[in-house]
Amino acid sequence: MNPTKHEMDPILKDFFDREVARAPKHHSLRGPSCPSMTRQAEAFSSGWAVTEWEHAAGCDYCCKMTVLQLENEHPKWPVLLQHLTLFGQQAPMQAHLETCWSCKLLMRSPIVNLVRFWIRTKLTTAQIGEKLANLVIGSVMPGERHLIPAVPQGKFANENQPPFYREFKGPNLEVYLREGERPNRPLIVRVDNPNGKLAGRTVECELIYGDGDPTRTSIKLKPNAELGATGQTTLGRYATLAASRDCWHILVYPADEACSPQP
Amino acid sequence: MPMDTQTITFVDQDERRSARRHEIETRLQDWLSTGDSTAFEGLRDKMSPVLYCYCRQLGLRHEDAQDAVQDTWLNILRFSSRIKTEENTYAFVFQIAHNCSMNWYRRAKKFHEPRTTSLDDADNTINVTSAGNPEEDCDREDTRRKVHQALKEVPEIYRTPLVLLFLAELKREEVASILAISPGTLASRLFEARRQMAVALNKVGFPGEVYVQPRSKETKPRVKAGQKKIMKRTRQQEAVDGKGASA
Numbered sequence: 358m359n360p361t362k363h364e365m366d367p368i369l370k371d372f373f374d375r376e377v378a379r380a381p382k383h384h385s386l387r388g389p390s391c392p393s394m395t396r397q398a399e400a401f402s403s404g405w406a407v408t409e410w411e412h413a414a415g416c417d418y419c420c421k422m423t424v425l426q427l428e429n430e431h432p433k434w435p436v437l438l439q440h441l442t443l444f445g446q447q448a449p450m451q452a453h454l455e456t457c458w459s460c461k462l463l464m465r466s467p468i469v470n471l472v473r474f475w476i477r478t479k480l481t482t483a484q485i486g487e488k489l490a491n492l493v494i495g496s497v498m499p500g501e502r503h504l505i506p507a508v509p510q511g512k513f514a515n516e517n518q519p520p521f522y523r524e525f526k527g528p529n530l531e532v533y534l535r536e537g538e539r540p541n542r543p544l545i546v547r548v549d550n551p552n553g554k555l556a557g558r559t560v561e562c563e564l565i566y567g568d569g570d571p572t573r574t575s576i577k578l579k580p581n582a583e584l585g586a587t588g589q590t591t592l593g594r595y596a597t598l599a600a601s602r603d604c605w606h607i608l609v610y611p612a613d614e615a616c617s618p619q620p
Numbered sequence: 621m622p623m624d625t626q627t628i629t630f631v632d633q634d635e636r637r638s639a640r641r642h643e644i645e646t647r648l649q650d651w652l653s654t655g656d657s658t659a660f661e662g663l664r665d666k667m668s669p670v671l672y673c674y675c676r677q678l679g680l681r682h683e684d685a686q687d688a689v690q691d692t693w694l695n696i697l698r699f700s701s702r703i704k705t706e707e708n709t710y711a712f713v714f715q716i717a718h719n720c721s722m723n724w725y726r727r728a729k730k731f732h733e734p735r736t737t738s739l740d741d742a743d744n745t746i747n748v749t750s751a752g753n754p755e756e757d758c759d760r761e762d763t764r765r766k767v768h769q770a771l772k773e774v775p776e777i778y779r780t781p782l783v784l785l786f787l788a789e790l791k792r793e794e795v796a797s798i799l800a801i802s803p804g805t806l807a808s809r810l811f812e813a814r815r816q817m818a819v820a821l822n823k824v825g826f827p828g829e830v831y832v833q834p835r836s837k838e839t840k841p842r843v844k845a846g847q848k849k850i851m852k853r854t855r856q857q858e859a860v861d862g863k864g865a866s867a
Contacts, residue, residue, distance in 0.1 A: 365814045365817060365818055369767070369786045369817075373673065373787040374637070375760075376676075377670055380669035380676075381672065381686070382665050382669055383668070384686050384687075384689070384690055385686060393660075393661055394664065394690075394694070395657040398697045398698070421687065421690070422694070426694055429698065430698075
């Protein structure tokens with residue numbers, strides 16, 4: 358081969374070596390006090406600590422990292438609550454809520470607004486926890502979908518097996534979710550009040566899922582000799598409501614304790 | 621004598637490059653086995669410049685490339701449990717990087733035409749100069765610019781395999797797997813990429829003449845997928861019209 362003629366590969370190798378040597382190692386916005394990336398990922402799930410938040414809320418790099426994470430995943434409960442209580446990174450969360458229907462609906466939920474109201478009225482964490490335990494009977498978080506049996510849309514794993522069934526038990530209310538009979542196979546919600554104290558009162562039942570409007574219904578609890586007080590209703594077809602959604606929450610609470618969003 | 625010197629340089633270069641991949645792989649294994657954040661930061665320091673260069677070669681701007689690199693690392697953290705189960709962890713990490721970069725590339729395409737930009741345009745690039753004489757440095761810099769200019773001339777479909785092969789230190793089968801193409805397709809794309817690159821280097825006045833591999837046979841001009849569809853529809857329409865006329 359003519360020695361004046363180069364081969365392509367060494368030229369390219371040399372070129373890319375030089376490019377790599379010139380490339381920046383870190384993001385240009387990253388400062389010395391920014392937490393590590395592993396911590397950023399942790400904070401996205403569990404929220405920021407008070408000491409970190411002051412930096413993270415005002416740092417362009419940390420906000421950018423949160424925005425990048427919000428593009429891949431929905432925020433977890435602690436992060437949403439931090440946002441609601443004006444603690445946390447407001448700008449990235451606000452931007453996410455402008456485009457994400459699922460999270461927006463969750464924020465509009467009366468139960469979430471009730472928590473915000475309690476926080477604003479300066480209830481202690483223990484008091485809020487106690488109230489919540491009494492109020493929220495069950496909630497299935499998006500990240501814990503393994504709790505729900507894996508069933509394809511509109512069809513169950515085995516015809517001989519009992520239908521899709523879940524129950525949530527709290528101190529005052531017990532909620533049973535099950536699939537109804539053919540042909541419509543509705544999603545049936547039954548609410549029991551074992552001590553019968555709530556007999557004659559109405560409970561609000563709210564199913565939040567996907568990116569659609571939440572399905573709400575009211576159930577009037579009637580006295581029952583065996584169950585204390587009980588009420589039942591259907592929310593629509595199971596297949597279209599629960600099975601096909603990635604993310605859903607069932608919230609049940611006595612109607613007179615529900616709180617309208619506070620200004 | 622100059623030929624010997626050049627050969628030695630290239631051998632050193634290959635050793636250095638394989639050592640770089642080996643170091644990244646070791647750090648990756650360290651992090652996956654210990655889950656230690658310090659090990660992760662070490663891996664990030666070592667690999668981020670490679671990922672940044674890859675994004676720039678795809679045509680992303682400095683800011684987008686930086687964000688794409690961060691996005692890649694966040695995804696690597698998200699899928700760390702899956703990476704552990706992979707046989708070839710290095711290639712899998714680059715698969716994530718490629719997917720992230722392509723997402724950013726598509727996003728950037730909506731707002732502006734991505735073009736392969738030189739690292740000179742970036743604000744935060746490090747100026748690397750050898751301790752040798754400045755004249756040599758100047759020559760090297762000039763050469764680098766010319767290679768970059770030539771690389772810009774190569775269409776993206778041929779440039780990407782070339783970049784993955786030489787920048788990311790990936791093996792051919794790994795590149796084929798990342799780009800989801802067969803090894804035969806990869807070989808033909810690499811051949812065409814090298815050929816077009818050689819033509820472009822000669823065009824920009826690269827020092828010395830670069831050998832241009834001839835095409836093995838004259839091939840028919842490529843018809844784009846969209847054009848094929850149009851041609852097919854036209855044929856079908858003609859057939860329908862013909863039937864209608866005869867009826």
